[in-house]
Amino acid sequence: MEYPRIKPIYPKYQLNEECFRIGAQLGITTEFEDSTKEFWTLTNKLTGDRKVEDIVLEMQREYPHLTDTDILDGINLLNEQGVLEEAYAHEEIEERYLANVNYFSRFTDVSENRFNYQRKLNQSTILLLGLGGGGSNILTLLAGLGVKKIKIVDYDRVEVSNLGRQFIYKESDVNRLKNEVAKESILAMNPNIQVESYNKKIVTVEDVLSFTEDVDLVICAIDEPPFVIHRIVNQAIVQANLPCVFGASQVSRGRVYTVIPHQTGCFDCMNLNFSKNDPKFIEQFVGFRNIKFNPPSIAYGPAMFQLTASIVDEVVRVLTGYTTPRSLGTQYEINYEDGSSFTHPSWAKFEDCPTCGKGDFKEWEIFQYYEPIEENHG
Numbered sequence: 001m002e003y004p005r006i007k008p009i010y011p012k013y014q015l016n017e018e019c020f021r022i023g024a025q026l027g028i029t030t031e032f033e034d035s036t037k038e039f040w041t042l043t044n045k046l047t048g049d050r051k052v053e054d055i056v057l058e059m060q061r062e063y064p065h066l067t068d069t070d071i072l073d074g075i076n077l078l079n080e081q082g083v084l085e086e087a088y089a090h091e092e093i094e095e096r097y098l099a100n101v102n103y104f105s106r107f108t109d110v111s112e113n114r115f116n117y118q119r120k121l122n123q124s125t126i127l128l129l130g131l132g133g134g135g136s137n138i139l140t141l142l143a144g145l146g147v148k149k150i151k152i153v154d155y156d157r158v159e160v161s162n163l164g165r166q167f168i169y170k171e172s173d174v175n176r177l178k179n180e181v182a183k184e185s186i187l188a189m190n191p192n193i194q195v196e197s198y199n200k201k202i203v204t205v206e207d208v209l210s211f212t213e214d215v216d217l218v219i220c221a222i223d224e225p226p227f228v229i230h231r232i233v234n235q236a237i238v239q240a241n242l243p244c245v246f247g248a249s250q251v252s253r254g255r256v257y258t259v260i261p262h263q264t265g266c267f268d269c270m271n272l273n274f275s276k277n278d279p280k281f282i283e284q285f286v287g288f289r290n291i292k293f294n295p296p297s298i299a300y301g302p303a304m305f306q307l308t309a310s311i312v313d314e315v316v317r318v319l320t321g322y323t324t325p326r327s328l329g330t331q332y333e334i335n336y337e338d339g340s341s342f343t344h345p346s347w348a349k350f351e352d353c354p355t356c357g358k359g360d361f362k363e364w365e366i367f368q369y370y371e372p373i374e375e376n377h378g
Ligand SMILES: [Zn+2]
Pocket: 265, 266, 267, 268, 269, 270, 349, 350, 353, 354, 355, 356, 357
């Protein structure tokens, strides 16, 4: 602790002669009882331009009965309450990212440097698979966060029916390749980002692996064919040993789950988990698969924004650790109707998983109902 200060993101005000507050909203406000005004005086000296020892001396000039320990205990209490940070007056970050840094301030104490989270983003390379309803909005958020490089992959062309929710595309882009338009859009939003753009349909594990070099994290925003494509991406990210955030949306519910190979369970561990624990799992899976369900497009812009916001926040959590990720080895589910969210029971990493462990596909009935994964499609 060198130059501590009360976090400027919070207001600081007296309620009455006995009590003051830091913060103004439920859940992010702390109230302090302080009939002597000593503590209030101390908080007013924590402005980030005085060293701790100078603050102690100043306090003792005004309140000679206070010991060093009294004053340091007070400073530590403010830190424990989450309202204190190091000023880092000489840290430099691009102005466009300062508001991100201020958000990270909420999650730090005096020992953590909020600028490092932004710096980590500025140094990260992300592979984004899919530029549809999920991917196109994910891309917008990544541009704002200022990741170093984004590799984008899609094979589709812009259609009129996309325009209600995929806002990086304009009417004049209809019939153009999404990956090309997306690159132009992202560079218009943030020219500091390096963009590698590929026109490619992901069909095999090798397809994914051809893009994973130098990548820090993968985002899977493709969902065709259902379940199968997540298995393919899962197998690739386990082989490449890269974390992957998966997103999926069905009618009015969205799900996010994250695989960190060899730390969390993978997608096939989830298949094993349900095989072991849910007696209806296989008949549900087979029943659904057999009807070859092909629903009309039901991606609704406001709903997609809720889901993609959660996906990208999870990406930032996994990359920077600014706070605990919500979907490691579990499914974080968002209900678009009432804005609620919850976390499903997590699944373990299984040693007998054929993908991230030492198991054999033939030992698990579920895998015979998936299309066999091709290693090399050419
Ligand atoms: Zn596994």
